[in-house]
Amino acid sequence: xIECRLINNAQYDxxxxxxxxxxxxxxxxxxxxxLSTCNRIELYQGEGDVPxxxxxxxxxxxxxxxxxxIGERAIQGQIKLAYKEATEKYKLPSSLNRLFQSAxxxxxxxxxxxxxxxxxxxxxxxxxxxxxxxxxxxKNKVVSIIGVNKLTEDILKYLSAKGAMNIFLSNRxxxxxxxxxxxxxxxxxRLDNKRSMxxxxxxxxxxxxxxHLIIRKEDMPVNKEMLVxxxxxxxxxxETIGSMEKVTLFNLEDIEQHAKKNISLRYHEIEKAQQxxxxxxxxxxxxxxxxxxxNRSHFREQKVI
Numbered sequence: 001x002i003e004c005r006l007i008n009n010a011q012y013d014x015x016x017x018x019x020x021x022x023x024x025x026x027x028x029x030x031x032x033x034x035l036s037t038c039n040r041i042e043l044y045q046g047e048g049d050v051p052x053x054x055x056x057x058x059x060x061x062x063x064x065x066x067x068x069x070i071g072e073r074a075i076q077g078q079i080k081l082a083y084k085e086a087t088e089k090y091k092l093p094s095s096l097n098r099l100f101q102s103a104x105x106x107x108x109x110x111x112x113x114x115x116x117x118x119x120x121x122x123x124x125x126x127x128x129x130x131x132x133x134x135x136x137x138x139k140n141k142v143v144s145i146i147g148v149n150k151l152t153e154d155i156l157k158y159l160s161a162k163g164a165m166n167i168f169l170s171n172r173x174x175x176x177x178x179x180x181x182x183x184x185x186x187x188x189x190r191l192d193n194k195r196s197m198x199x200x201x202x203x204x205x206x207x208x209x210x211x212h213l214i215i216r217k218e219d220m221p222v223n224k225e226m227l228v229x230x231x232x233x234x235x236x237x238x239e240t241i242g243s244m245e246k247v248t249l250f251n252l253e254d255i256e257q258h259a260k261k262n263i264s265l266r267y268h269e270i271e272k273a274q275q276x277x278x279x280x281x282x283x284x285x286x287x288x289x290x291x292x293x294x295n296r297s298h299f300r301e302q303k304v305i
Contacts, residue, residue, distance in 0.1 A: 002050040002095055004057065006042040014253050018234040031090035033100060035061075035082040036209075037075065038123070038233040038252055039068055044100075047093040049292075055284050058099060059277045062107030064116060065270065068256045069123070071116040074150070076107045098287065106280040113276060116269040123252075124154035126259035127205065127229055130250060131158075134227050135203060142166040144189075144197050146214055147207040148176040151231060155205060156184045168197055172208070195219050204228045206236035213238050220244060231255065 026032060032045035042061070044054075057066070062079050064071045083100040086092060111117045135141060143164055145152050148171040159167055167186035170193075171177035177188040189197050194214075198204065199221050206229070208214055214236040220226075225246040230237040233252055242249035 001048045002044060002046040002054060002093075002099065004042060004044050004054045006040060006057075014233070014235070014251060031086070031092050031096070033082055033086040033092070033096065035079060037078050038231065040066075044096060046096075048095060049288060050095050050099050050284070052281065052285060055099065055281050056277065058103045059106045059280060062103040063110035063273050063277060064107070065273060065277075069126075069259050070267070070270070071111075071118075072122055073111070073117055074122060076104070076111070077150070079107070080104055094291070095288065098284070102280060102284050106277060109276050109280070110273045114269045114272040116273050118269075122154070123231055123255055123259070124151050124158075126255045127155055127231065128158045130229065130255070130258060131203065131227075134248065138162050138164045138203075140165075141202040142168065142200050143203040143205070144168045144170065144201040145186075145205045145207075146170045146191070146194070146236065147205075147209075147232070148173070148180050149207060149209075151207050152205065153180060156180065156186070160184045168201070170194060170197065172210070198226075199224070201226060204237075205231065207231035208236050210234075210236065215241065217241055217244070220247070229255070 026034065026043055026045075030045055032043055035042040035044075040061070042058075044058075058079075060066045062076060064073070064075055067075055079100065083104070086100075087097075131138070138159065139162075141164070143159055143166065145156065145167070148169070152169075156167065156169075167181070167184060168189050169177045169181040169186045170189045170191045172191055174188060174190055180186070181188040191214075198215075198219060202225070204215070204226060206214055210232070211234060214232075215228075216238045217240050220241055223246060226248070228237055228241060228247060228249045230249065230251045235251060237249065237251070239249075239251070241247055
């Protein structure tokens with residue numbers, strides 16, 4: 001039977017999720033799909049039937065109903081990527097293949113047939129709003145970004161449009177940092193030079209997938225005014241940095257709390273989304289039932305022969 005192990009932001013706060021994430025492991029030789037985002041870690045594995053509770057959960061995740069920011073679009077791409085990576089590593093059981101293919105289809109239907117994602121506030125948009133509130137003039141500020149991904153690229157697009165002139169980009173893979181920096185008139189800096197970079201940084205944005213801290217208190221310059229936004233899970237920035245004089249620190253929970261203020265307008269679309277999800281669950285369960293009947297019929301024929 002297909003099983004699902006998960007931790008998400010609805011069950012635990014940020015610190016608790018980090019502790020559980022550190023102990024979350026899986027035998028790499030066992031075929032599975034691992035969905036790991038800033039809000040959740042979900043592991044799908046096994047063979048045979050998929051319980052309806054797991055089907056419903058994944059469909060809701062794919063539709064944005066289980067996200068902190070209801071209706072956000074990023075989760076759809078994250079599920080596609082997790083499934084793609086799994087199929088490249090393993091020969092997945094047919095039921096697990098079907099589960100993820102149908103979940104992606106369901107998420108697309110919900111976004112196409114409802115208005116649940118209209119005006120949805122993403123983590124990048126919420127970050128931009130905070131930047132706008134905290135920094136009145138970006139042109140003369142030095143902005144340093146650690147991490148190269150879709151999230152940081154969305155923020156870079158905003159900074160570039162606002163005329164930010166001094167953007168520095170760092171990443172564990174320096175070639176990726178150079179490539180993205182070139183697209184937005186930024187400058188790539190090696191991650192091992194982060195202390196030098198922080199000496200002249202006014203705004204620091206971190207969003208890596210590292211399992212450990214990237215910025216520790218001892219890395220920070222003394223008496224330097226700085227806005228720090230940590231979008232990573234687990235966190236990139238030592239939480240004690242927020243207590244430093246002249247430093248303002250926002251973590252993932254702060255960003256989501258800010259974004260939730262704009263979500264109430266989309267709640268009336270949830271019922272429509274749930275109806276679509278139930279339709280697709282019925283289709284999946286029917287497919288599963290017919291597959292079992294077909295396999296039994298084939299087995300009987302083989303025995304007769």
